[in-house]
Amino acid sequence: xxxxxxxxxxxxxxxxxxxxxxxxxxxxxxxxxxxxxxxxxxxxxxxxxxxxxxxxxxxxxxxxxxxxxxxxx
Numbered sequence: 001x002x003x004x005x006x007x008x009x010x011x012x013x014x015x016x017x018x019x020x021x022x023x024x025x026x027x028x029x030x031x032x033x034x035x036x037x038x039x040x041x042x043x044x045x046x047x048x049x050x051x052x053x054x055x056x057x058x059x060x061x062x063x064x065x066x067x068x069x070x071x072x073x
Contacts, residue, residue: 011035 002024009032010016020029 005024005027007028008020009030012031
């Protein structure tokens with residue numbers, strides 16, 4: 001019966017993937033949509049936060065330089 005399964009949707013955790021390949025070698029393994037979207041959103045959020053930190057650091061550096069320039073006058 002397992003040999004008749006053509007496609008399996010999983011979260012791509014390696015133990016699941018290995019088990020599917022062991023029990024259903026002819027089945028194609030497909031990543032499920034929920035976990036794919038979750039991973040994409042996590043990575044986008046990580047990049048957004050990194051960009052925000054970089055912009056804030058640059059802004060703080062500029063403000064500090066402006067403050068020091070005013071003190072010199």
